[in-house]
Amino acid sequence: MRQVSRNEVPQHQVPQQDGTHLREPRDGRDGRVHRLVSSPAGRTHVVEQGSGPLVLLVHGFPESWYSWRHQLPALAAAGYRAVALDVRGYGRSAKPAAPDAYRLLDLVADNAAVVEELGETSAVVVGHDWGATIAATSALLRPDVFRAVGLLSVPYTPPGGPRPSEVFAGMGGDEEFYVSYFQEPGRAEAEIEPDVRGWLAGFYAAFSADTMPGPDAPDPHFVSPGKTLRERFPAGPPPAWLGADDLDVYAGEFERTGLTGALNRYRNMDRDWEDLAGYAGAPVTQPSLFVGGGRDASTTWLADAIAAYPTTLPGLRGSHVLDGCGHWLQQERPEDTNRLLVEWLRELDG
Template sequence: MESAHRFVTIDGGRMHVAEQGEGPPVIFCHGFPHTWYIWNRQLGAVAAAGYRAIAPDLRGYGRTRVREEPDSHTNRAVVGDLLALLDDIGAERAVFVGLDFGAALVWELALRAPERVSGVIVLNNPFAPRPPRPPSQLWAKAAARHFLHLDYFQKPGVADVELGASPREFLARVYFSLSADYHYLDTWRHPAEGTGYLDVLPEAPPLPWRWLSREDLDTLAQDFESTGFTGGLAWYRALDRNWELTADYADAHVTVPAYFLYGDRDTDMEGFSGHDPLGTLRAHVPDLRAVTEIADAGHLIQLERTEEVNALIVDHLRDLAARAR
């Protein structure tokens, strides 16, 4: 089944979406450096199960275009886009699936507009409460000891130029480094001073890999060759602003039904989600219905373990529907 493509009017621009199937909506939210296509293998499986599967290019990515404003890449702004998408398809609510930045986005959506969320299915990035101080302060402290992409990306124009000069090479190297075939935290062995991201990332083996084809990478690279990475990097540069805008949710719990799956070799679970990510998740998401560890999988778990992830997503959707009845 081929995806249909169209545009949805959002505040300050228009959002490109790919979709398949008919039925209750399931909306997939990507991260960095991805586009809608990172969910391409999930759309058909979810559509075949009787759902309307929708994957947008989020702000800053692919064919989505928005007017540049101070808060145009905050989670609050993108939550507005997702609500506009629900209104566009005439849906009161949907199930939202998220990975990476898309995971943080759907967690925040569940806080800001729980009445529009039937449930969330999150990959690799567990819910965590708002930190006591702006995130960039924590990153700067860590970057005094070793290279940290979160800190490096804060410098406007620096990573933009470096990564934009070789989009395909960067994508191959970062995707490989985040997979189960490499230990991403080895990038921390490099000093921060005078180091670029490509200096710390490993060389990627020739394609195809066991989980990514040359055609997949070509499709993903094509968009970034057109747009560059500045739009995606703007999400990193908005994280302190997200922190400011979520003051009212500092002690909030996610109350919608939630399902969580993660790779046993995911770098976010190992190095970026605190000392006890699953304990924190359970403490703040009272309707957490399932937690599944997937063996031999890294960050792009839906590509590395496509059939297993598709089966879990469909099972979780059916569980949601059965309990709702």
């Protein structure tokens, strides 16, 4: 199995924005520093706190760097340089117009460039949801940069197997799996963008342990023929972890940027399958950690992937499932997540 060098990962012209510092009033008092750094995307927005070995934090859908707000101070207090980024297409990071500019190869290139632009030669990469897949692929393709990988919610599954779009099309019978729903350009945007804040609130509630629909309710992972995903979101109060100010942050970003950049990640899954064909079945050998939620379908539906970790993650140092936790685990259970991350990081550096 060959290693991908940085020159083989797609590179693009970048604007002269290196070192630009941005501060928000809500963040200026707590030690978080906002920065734009050059990357193959054009620019990547990062938020950092602390000093020490670099830990790069990669969010999932539909979130932003802000999903790591509880981890940044905890990792900084433990002696690490914690850096949360906006994935390309999100927040203040660049949003390339080409739909195929959101493949995993591009996101790996962004991550590696961020490490270099921050003046580091290596990092631990930790990801949640799509960020877990991006983190695992970063470790797989750039072991020279990413010395360890932490995965939250979504287990590692090696590249290969059937074409993703064919797998998803076969799920749900007469209903449509949400991934297939997201893959059609413009379709999900038409549902979400008229009421971004309301849609996000429902989506977060649908997959949070304290607000998700009961077992007898229609599954929010699927869409009925001619319907929308939102029709299956629960009514009622928001999840306990999601304050009005937190929802304002998420909604404000997506109201400004739209959802197309974020949704383009789903629209490149077949391209990823083709790009990574040479890595079919490949393990991630660096030291690793997995943390999932006991009530999260991303964890429970992929139990076979977790069972395969002795082969697929031979460097695994810990695998944990948090009882009674949903999908947004670093926000639902920040203290548990922080403890597990810090214990793992200290073991790595001990």
